[in-house]
Amino acid sequence: MVATLDLNLTLFCPTDDTPVNEVIFNLDDDDEDHSFVKEADDPSVEELSRISKENMKLKESLSVAWDMYNSLNAQVKKLMHDKEELECSPKKRKFEETVQQSLWKMPNDKLPRSGTKIVYVPVDPSDKSLVVKDGYQWRKYGQKVTRDNPSPRAYYKCSFAPTCPVKKKVQRSMDDNGVVMVTYEGEHNHRSTMQEVRYALAHESEILSTSERRVDSPKLDEVLVEQMATYLSKDPNFTSELAAAISSKILEVETF
DNA sequence: CGATTTTGACCAGCGC
DNA sequence: GCGCTGGTCAAAATCG
Numbered sequence: 184m185v186a187t188l189d190l191n192l193t194l195f196c197p198t199d200d201t202p203v204n205e206v207i208f209n210l211d212d213d214d215e216d217h218s219f220v221k222e223a224d225d226p227s228v229e230e231l232s233r234i235s236k237e238n239m240k241l242k243e244s245l246s247v248a249w250d251m252y253n254s255l256n257a258q259v260k261k262l263m264h265d266k267e268e269l270e271c272s273p274k275k276r277k278f279e280e281t282v283q284q285s286l287w288k289m290p291n292d293k294l295p296r297s298g299t300k301i302v303y304v305p306v307d308p309s310d311k312s313l314v315v316k317d318g319y320q321w322r323k324y325g326q327k328v329t330r331d332n333p334s335p336r337a338y339y340k341c342s343f344a345p346t347c348p349v350k351k352k353v354q355r356s357m358d359d360n361g362v363v364m365v366t367y368e369g370e371h372n373h374r375s376t377m378q379e380v381r382y383a384l385a386h387e388s389e390i391l392s393t394s395e396r397r398v399d400s401p402k403l404d405e406v407l408v409e410q411m412a413t414y415l416s417k418d419p420n421f422t423s424e425l426a427a428a429i430s431s432k433i434l435e436v437e438t439f
Numbered sequence: 440c441g442a443t444t445t446t447g448a449c450c451a452g453c454g455c
Numbered sequence: 456g457c458g459c460t461g462g463t464c465a466a467a468a469t470c471g
Contacts, residue, residue, distance in 0.1 A: 323444055325463060338462070342443095352462095 300367040313337040313353040
């Protein structure tokens with residue numbers, strides 16, 4: 184599964200005054216005089232030794248980076264799994280039933296327009312912010328206290344506006360302080376961050392199964408890394424732990 | 440310094 | 456026309 188890179192080949196760069204053919208010949212030919220290798224005071228030998236050590240360090244760094252990538256990959260998959268479980272939870276079903284019931288009782292003229300979706304989301308009652316994590320990025324453009332509810336209503340536009348016309352309103356439920364009512368208007372014309380990550384992960388195995396992975400689809404790696412970075416960098420714990428992990432690994436490599 | 444949030448002002452629709 | 460209400464704008468403040 185690990186994409187191997189032969190760093191020995193790519194990093195070995197002879198100096199301008201050393202013909203390439205000569206260097207390769209001296210390294211490969213066992214029958215000939217090994218003076219090129221044996222001469223300890225030859226600057227080329229020192230250069231080779233230095234590059235070799237550098238090569239080892241780079242391999243180590245690559246290994247560490249790959250381990251971290253796998254670890255992050257596992258965390259993202261776990262989050263996906265948890266989210267799907269939450270979506271199927273009895274609590275969520277109860278909210279959806281409540282919504283259905285309230286819509287059923289609602290007069291026809293007050294029913295939401297087509298393209299409008301109402302979602303009830305459980306939140307921490309002590310948390311006064313009206314932030315609902317739904318996988319999209321939003322820009323708040325207003326807040327009002329409405330007549331029928333003492334809790335303020337927050338107005339958001341999709342961050343991709345005006346390209347994406349979607350708006351949402353977020354207001355704490357009058358009946359249950361642990362629930363916010365989110366009203367979405369319109370349809371997104373782009374993927375959410377979570378959908379981007381899910382897409383990349385769903386196609387990752389196909390790509391990884393081919394030996395020409397990096398040649399065939401370099402863009403997929405870019406999308407995966409970019410989306411994972413965007414998604415995970417939102418978590419302050421993740422960024423601090425990542426920084427700590429990288430710094431400790433760098434120290435390990437330096438003492439190698 | 441750019442992006443985002445806050446918040447008072449403003450506007451449109453509706454009922455009286 | 457006037458007042459009420461929900462929705463939006465935009466300048467100032469705040470954040471990273």
